[in-house]
Every structure is written in structure tokens, then in C-alpha cells.
Amino acid sequence: MTDVLSAPLVVEFPFTRSLGPVQSAFLTGLRERTVLGVRTDEGTVLVPPVEYDPVTANELRELVEVAATGTVTTWAWNPSPRRNQPLGTPFAWVLVRLDGADTALLHALDAPGPDAVHAGMRVRIRWAATRTGAITDIACFEPYDGAAGPDEPAPHDGEFTDPVTGIVAAARLDYVHSPGRAQSAYLKALAGHRTVGERCPACRKVYVPPRGACPTCGIATAEQVEVGPRGTVTTFCIVNIKAKNLDIEVPYVYAHIALDGADLALHGRIAGIPYDQVRMGLRVEPVWAEGTAHPDHYRPTGEPDADYDTYKELV
Amino acid sequence: MRDVAIVAFAQTAHRRRTDELSEVDLLMPVLHEVLGATGLKANEIGFTCSGSADYLAGRAFSFTMALDGVGAHPPISESHVEMDGAWALYEAWVKIMTGEADTALVYSYGKSSPGEVRDVLTRQLDPYYLAPLWPDSVALAALQAQALIDAGDTDEAALASIAARSRADATTNPHAQLTGDVPAGDHLVHPLRTGDCPPIGDGAAAVILAVGETARALCARPAWIRGIDHRIEAHSLGVRDLTDSPSTRLAAQHAGAFERPVDTAELHAPFTSQEVVLRKALTLGDDTRVNPSGGALAANPIMAAGLIRLGEAAARIHRGESDRALAHATSGPCLQQNLVAVLEGETAHA
Numbered sequence: 056m057t058d059v060l061s062a063p064l065v066v067e068f069p070f071t072r073s074l075g076p077v078q079s080a081f082l083t084g085l086r087e088r089t090v091l092g093v094r095t096d097e098g099t100v101l102v103p104p105v106e107y108d109p110v111t112a113n114e115l116r117e118l119v120e121v122a123a124t125g126t127v128t129t130w131a132w133n134p135s136p137r138r139n140q141p142l143g144t145p146f147a148w149v150l151v152r153l154d155g156a157d158t159a160l161l162h163a164l165d166a167p168g169p170d171a172v173h174a175g176m177r178v179r180i181r182w183a184a185t186r187t188g189a190i191t192d193i194a195c196f197e198p199y200d201g202a203a204g205p206d207e208p209a210p211h212d213g214e215f216t217d218p219v220t221g222i223v224a225a226a227r228l229d230y231v232h233s234p235g236r237a238q239s240a241y242l243k244a245l246a247g248h249r250t251v252g253e254r255c256p257a258c259r260k261v262y263v264p265p266r267g268a269c270p271t272c273g274i275a276t277a278e279q280v281e282v283g284p285r286g287t288v289t290t291f292c293i294v295n296i297k298a299k300n301l302d303i304e305v306p307y308v309y310a311h312i313a314l315d316g317a318d319l320a321l322h323g324r325i326a327g328i329p330y331d332q333v334r335m336g337l338r339v340e341p342v343w344a345e346g347t348a349h350p351d352h353y354r355p356t357g358e359p360d361a362d363y364d365t366y367k368e369l370v
Numbered sequence: 371m372r373d374v375a376i377v378a379f380a381q382t383a384h385r386r387r388t389d390e391l392s393e394v395d396l397l398m399p400v401l402h403e404v405l406g407a408t409g410l411k412a413n414e415i416g417f418t419c420s421g422s423a424d425y426l427a428g429r430a431f432s433f434t435m436a437l438d439g440v441g442a443h444p445p446i447s448e449s450h451v452e453m454d455g456a457w458a459l460y461e462a463w464v465k466i467m468t469g470e471a472d473t474a475l476v477y478s479y480g481k482s483s484p485g486e487v488r489d490v491l492t493r494q495l496d497p498y499y500l501a502p503l504w505p506d507s508v509a510l511a512a513l514q515a516q517a518l519i520d521a522g523d524t525d526e527a528a529l530a531s532i533a534a535r536s537r538a539d540a541t542t543n544p545h546a547q548l549t550g551d552v553p554a555g556d557h558l559v560h561p562l563r564t565g566d567c568p569p570i571g572d573g574a575a576a577v578i579l580a581v582g583e584t585a586r587a588l589c590a591r592p593a594w595i596r597g598i599d600h601r602i603e604a605h606s607l608g609v610r611d612l613t614d615s616p617s618t619r620l621a622a623q624h625a626g627a628f629e630r631p632v633d634t635a636e637l638h639a640p641f642t643s644q645e646v647v648l649r650k651a652l653t654l655g656d657d658t659r660v661n662p663s664g665g666a667l668a669a670n671p672i673m674a675a676g677l678i679r680l681g682e683a684a685a686r687i688h689r690g691e692s693d694r695a696l697a698h699a700t701s702g703p704c705l706q707q708n709l710v711a712v713l714e715g716e717t718a719h720a
Contacts, residue, residue, distance in 0.1 A: 059390045064484070066428045070497065078498055101609065103499045109604035129520065129612065131512030132560035137489065139504040148509045148559070150608050159608030161500060161513075169560050174520045190499050224497045230428040230484040235392030266438055268394045273412050273441025275398055 060239040064232035070224040077106045079220055080118055080213035085192035088182055091211055092121050092156050100208055102156035103190075118213040121155035122204020123180040125196075128152050128159045132169035141195050147172045151196055154204030163195040171198070188219030237267035240279060248343050252317050254278040260318035283314035286353070287361040288337040289370045290320075293330055308333045312353055313369040320369050327354030335370075336360035374466050375585040375592030376577050376713065378407040379681035379688075384547040384573035384669035387483035391572075393422075393432055397479050398439040400576040404475070408578050408588040412441040415578075416471025418448045419462045421455035421478035422673050425490050436479065447471070454478060455575060455677030456638075456699030456709050462579055463598055472581045479574035480673035487570050487672065494702065496605055508567055508641075510607070510703040512559035515643035517612040519561060523650070526561055529642040530554050533565045533667055536642075540664025547571045547669040568640040573671030575678045593684035593695070593713040597625030600709035602702075612704055615651040621710040622652055627696050632712065634659045634686050634695035636679035640666040644705055648698060652710075658696075662686070676700065680711055687715045 074082060077093055081104050084091040093104035094117040102121055107114060131148045133140070140146075141163035149172075150159035165181065166172050179199035186192035234242065237253055241264045244251040253265035253276035260269065261280045269276055291310035297303070308330050311320035325333050326342070338358040341350035380403035388396055405412065418440055422433050433450045442448065447470075451457045455478025462474035482490075488506035495501045518524045533552065540546035548569040555564030578588070585592040601617035601624075603610050622628060635658050639645040645660070654660060661667075663682040666675045676699025683697035694714045701707040 061389060064428050072497055109609050129513050129517040131509055131516050133509055134557060137506060141503055148505060148513055150513060161505060161607055190502050224502060226493060228428060228485055228490055232484055233389040235395055236390055266435060267392050268398060268438040270438040271441055271443045273439055
């Protein structure tokens with residue numbers, strides 16, 4: 056257990072999503088403090104609205120405006136809000152049927168405690184101070200004892216100036232990644248400028264980097280084998296386009312390198328030789344950069360080229 | 371129609387964390403166990419199908435690495451579903467029914483320990499109306515639980531007794547993560563207490579399917595799949611009646627579950643309140659043994675827990691403890707998607 060490495064891993068991506076005509080009208084409406092629903096062929100009003108009837112799959116386009124007041128249909132008290140949730144203080148998750156709607160919308164209800172919440176309670180929308188055309192334009196719901204909105208929703212053409220046509224749905228998840236036993240051993244050896252693989256007990260092949268299993272035999276590998284440091288270029292390509300944030304002059308060569316003693320080639324950059332003189336069979340050795348946990352690149356050793364037969368299985 | 375059976379089942383001892391194990395390390399023992407039980411070699415399997423989700427461990431294409439544990443070279447016929455392994459089993463069953471394979475290896479795994487599973491599961495929600503609010507899996511289950519309480523279908527004491535029965539049954543399940551006298555605990559999201567919620571953990575499972583005489587040759591008492599079907603509810607929670615599960619009922623009907631009573635039901639109900647919904651949808655009476663394994667309340671390796679329900683039901687038939695069992699798997703919030711299979715032993719046990 057103590058031999059296993061772990062490190063924080065953040066997976067973050069701003070998903071850019073386009074909106075269809077119904078969702079665009081709904082989210083733009085929220086920006087303008089107007090709640091829109093969509094009417095089905097049967098006459099029921101869906102809020103939040105969708106483009107297709109969840110029962111018949113018929114296309115839905117008839118927008119209507121419903122009230123900003125409604126009734127809680129079910130709820131759940133959340134004593135410990137989590138990151139990104141609508142309120143930072145304890146709140147109730149609620150499904151709210153807005154006046155004029157036949158279905159319920161999920162959101163948060165700001166209430167003093169679970170005893171203050173029940174199905175059937177009357178609530179109204181608390182609008183966010185800054186609204187952009189997103190479900191979070193509703194900051195939350197709050198208890199409300201005023202008059203109910205009209206039961207019959209008003210027709211709405213869904214037209215707004217400067218409609219919102221897309222949203223950016225930011226998503227960030229935090230992990231602590233452990234690569235497991237085999238890759239931990241590999242990474243630790245690299246830190247000491249050594250490369251280790253693992254030998255399959257059945258087919259005897261040495262895998263670098265080791266993944267803990269032989270993909271041919273489907274069994275665990277455990278026997279550690281030091282490979283390299285020298286190796287042979289088995290195949291390569293010439294990179295002509297400079298990657299963003301990468302401080303390497305083009306053209307450069309990216310190669311598969313079979314380290315001596317390994318039965319699988321790994322990837323590496325070749326330097327110390329003009330790019331157009333790199334060739335299959337070229338003998339290379341790693342160049343370790345200061346303070347990094349992997350070789351910066353590989354350079355020619357000056358040995359004669361390897362015979363094709365010695366690496367043809369690895370191309 | 372071809373007769374298809376589950377002929378072998380294996381699962382890991384499910385644990386809160388398995389930092390020392392990569393996904394393939396987690397999987398390999400169960401793959402070897404089902405292959406060993408049948409005597410089949412990986413290259414003799416007609417079709418391989420797996421279920422998992424990259425979001426759990428935060429690693430892209432992790433299922434391709436997991437394939438190392440199968441031995442995928444020389445090339446095999448293989449597929450993957452980004453769902454619980456129960457749906458991988460469904461795909462494998464279709465493959466066998468169409469005559470394209472006679473045997474199948476189905477496996478699934480989930481490592482929940484690297485991340486915060488309550489946050490991770492919010493990413494499967496509608497990205498326009500739900501995901502930006504980050505309603506976590508417990509919160510959504512709690513909304514359903516409160517709806518059931520308001521409808522008079524259950525109360526907190528009844529939910530606690532479901533939890534207690536499950537964890538008591540799990541004491542005889544060596545694979546279970548949470549067993550015995552588990553305190554009800556505080557409200558995690560009211561009305562659900564920690565005791566109403568499943569443990570979070572890492573685990574894997576595998577089964578082997580085989581057709582007709584092959585199944586009989588591989589297993590003394592195959593668990594024949596007499597019917598299997600899966601259905602889905604409308605996505606929006608506010609459109610659904612959360613106290614009912616019409617998709618489960620319909621899947622069960624198509625799987626033939628209502629033709630004769632079942633003696634065993636393995637229900638994939640990670641939350642106590644979901645068992646209430648499923649029992650109602652499936653009209654299960656007291657004469658049906660529900661979740662003798664302890665169910666998902668005892669071990670809930672996400673993406674494997676549904677396949678484990680099929681495996682546990684089949685294993686009871688293999689052991690002669692059941693003649694006709696129902697297995698259910700779910701996916702998504704508040705029982706959104708549901709799969710039901712009916713498994714039978716060929717002859718009544720003595």
C-alpha cells in the first residue's frame with residue numbers, strides 16, 4: 056500500500072452546448088424574469104419545457120408563459136450543501152409546479168429548516184441579481200404567502216431581443232488518482248533515471264511501461280525487469296506543426312523506441328541529430344532533464360544501426 | 371429461440387478503497403474465476419462485453435486498459451457499454467440470440483474511491499436544467515423517498531428496517547462491504563439517513579453466458595434466462611411519478627416475470643426507498659425472498675452492482691437455492707432506467 060503513488064487529478068472542461076428553439080426561449084426568458092413552458096397536444100403544460108413530448112415524442116413548439124409562483128410537490132432537506140449547489144447554507148431541494156404548469160421544476164428552496172418545508176407549500180422564484188440565460192438565473196425559491204398566479208398560462212411567442220443560443224456548462228471534478236502497483240514502480244524507477252518493465256510469466260515478454268497484466272495472456276505480471284537505457288528506433292514520424300505551449304522547434308522527430316530488453320516500444324522525441332537523418336534501426340539513449348521524472352528526449356549513441364531482424368517484431 | 375444461461379459468476383470482495391490496485395488488477399481475479407469455473411480459455415469465448423464509466427476514476431478510455439486482463443490478442447470480438455454491466459449482459463445476450471456467438475464473457479467494474487461519487491453522478495444529468503445545479507445522487511433519491519412518505523407508501527422506520535434486513539442478510543455474503551448492525555445515522559439528505567444509503571466502494575464482477583448444450587456442459591445447473599428486457603422513464607424528474615416505476619413494470623412484463631411467481635428477487639436498489647418502489651412495481655409478496663445477498667445496500671460498486679444482481683440470482687439457481695428468480699438492475703437517478711431478467715433452473719431442486 057505504501058508503495059503506491061497518488062496525486063491530485065482535476066478533470067475540468069467547459070462544455071459548450073447549443074440550445075434548440077424551446078430551450079433557447081426558456082433560458083432567455085429566465086434572463087428576462089419570464090418563465091416559459093411548452094404546451095403538449097393534450098393541452099398539458101411542461102415546465103421546464105422540452106422540444107419533444109416525453110409520452111408521444113411529438114414535436115412541441117407552442118410556448119406559454121407561467122407564473123413565478125408555485126407549489127412544492129416533493130422536497131428533501133439538504134443540511135450540508137456541496138460545492139456548486141445553488142445555496143451555501145442548508146436548504147431544501149424541491150420539485151415545484153409553477154402556477155399554470157402541469158409538471159415540476161427541480162431547484163433549491165431557501166427555508167429556515169426541514170420543519171418549515173412540506174409538500175403543498177407555496178413558493179416563488181427568487182431571481183439571481185445577475186442573469187445570463189441559465190437555469191441558475193433562478194437563484195432559488197423562497198416561501199410565499201401571496202396570491203396565486205393564473206391557472207391558465209398566457210400565450211407567448213418566445214421572441215426576445217438578443218436571444219441566448221448556447222450555454223457553457225462548466226464541469227470540474229476533483230480526484231486523487233492512484234496508478235496502482237505496477238505503474239507506481241515504473242514511475243519511481245524513472246525518478247531514479249531507470250526504466251523498469253514487467254515480464255509475463257507465461258509468454259515471457261517484457262512490457263514497458265508495465266500495466267500489471269499481459270494483454271496477450273490476460274494474466275498478472277509481477278517480475279520486474281530493468282530495461283535500456285539504450286534502445287532502437289523502430290519507427291518514427293516528423294512533426295511539422297508546433298503545438299501550443301510546447302517549447303520545441305519544428306520539425307522534430309517523434310519515435311517508437313524499443314529499449315534493450317523490452318518487448319514493447321515506447322514513445323519518445325529524438326534530438327541531437329538532424330530530423331531528416333533519423334532512421335529505423337538508429338541506436339539511441341535517453342537524455343534526462345534536470346528535475347523531471349521522465350527523459351526529455353533520446354539522442355544517438357553513435358553505435359552502428361541495429362539489424363532489422365533484432366527489432367522487426369516490435370515495429 | 372435459443373436457450374441462453376448464466377453458467378458462472380464471480381465478484382470481488384468490495385472495499386471502500388483499493389489504491390494499490392489498477393482497474394485491471396481489480397478485474398483479473400474475477401475474470402480468471404469465471405473462466406476457471408467453466409474451464410474456458412479467453413480465446414474460446416465467442417463475445418466479450420464490458421460495462422464501466424470513465425467518470426468514476428476520472429480516466430479516459432479506461433476500459434481499453436481493462437481489456438489487458440482478458441487477453442485481447444489475438445483479436446477478439448469485443449464491445450463496451452458506458453453503463454452498468456447488466457446492460458453489457460443484455461448486449462451479449464442479444465449477440466448469442468442472433469446466433470453470432472455461443473458463449474460470452476461479461477464483466478464490469480467501478481472504482482468510486484478516487485473521486486466524490488455524489489458529485490461525479492451529477493454529470494449524467496440533463497446538462498441544461500439539472501447539471502448546473504449539481505443535485506447529488508443522495509439528494510435525488512431523497513426527493514423520491516419523501517414523495518413515497520407523503521404518499522403513505524413508507525415511513526422512516528420502514529426504510530430503516532429495509533436497511534437492517536439487507537445488512538443482516540449480507541453477513542453471510544463474504545463479498546459484502548457493509549454488513550451487520552449498521553446504525554441508521556444522521557440525515558444525509560432528509561429523509562434519507564446514512565443507513566438508507568449504499569456504501570461507496572470499488573469492485574468488479576464477471577459472468578459467463580452460454581447457449582443450450584454448451585451451457586449444460588459447462589454448468590451442472592445453468593441459470594436459464596427465460597426473459598430479459600429494459601425500459602426507460604422520461605428524463606425530467608418533474609414529469610414522472612416518483613412513487614412508481616412503470617419502466618420496471620413494463621420490463622418485467624416483457625421478461626415474463628408475472629407469468630408465475632418468483633422465489634427470489636435480486637433488486638438493484640441502492641437506496642432503501644427504491645426497494646419500496648420496486649416491490650410495488652413488481653408486485654412482490656412476502657413469499658419472495660428479496661436480496662438475500664444484502665443487495666446494493668451492502669455493496670454498491672457502481673457499474674457492477676446491477677450485473678451482480680444477475681449474478682447473485684444465477685448463483686442461487688446454480689446452488690439449487692432457487693428455481694425461478696428475478697434479477698433487476700437500474701441506472702440513472704431515481705430508477706430512471708430499469709432492466710429485468712427472469713432466470714430459471716431447468717428442473718426443480720430436490
